[in-house]
Amino acid sequence: MITYWENADPDYVDGDGAESFKMFFSRAQSALDALDSVQIPVLVFGHGQVMQAMRWMRLFKVQHANQIQMKEFRQYDLANPISNCGVILLYTQN
Numbered sequence: 001m002i003t004y005w006e007n008a009d010p011d012y013v014d015g016d017g018a019e020s021f022k023m024f025f026s027r028a029q030s031a032l033d034a035l036d037s038v039q040i041p042v043l044v045f046g047h048g049q050v051m052q053a054m055r056w057m058r059l060f061k062v063q064h065a066n067q068i069q070m071k072e073f074r075q076y077d078l079a080n081p082i083s084n085c086g087v088i089l090l091y092t093q094n
Contacts, residue, residue, distance in 0.1 A: 008070040021073075025065035028053035036092045044090075048082040055080075055088050 004014070010021040019027070032054055035042060044051075056062060056076050062069055082088060 005074045008067045021070045022065040
């Protein structure tokens with residue numbers, strides 16, 4: 001795991017069934033896009049790292065998954081952990 005984050009290769013896939021950072025980023029962006037299309041408050045349950053990615057992307061207006069963004073996400077994730085059953089607020093772009 002340490003090597004994965006140190007190398008920060010956003011295209012690296014660690015075997016069958018795994019996803020790259022770019023794929024992970026795309027999944028989080030798709031979730032944000034879906035939330036932006038809803039006109040009422042929504043309660044979302046998800047894995048902490050996905051929720052963290054969504055929060056990070058929204059707070060810092062991140063639009064691309066490259067090596068620099070991967071390193072910045074890791075730093076943000078470690079500095080701002082989401083606890084089990086933690087609650088975060090995300091606002092739509094609308």
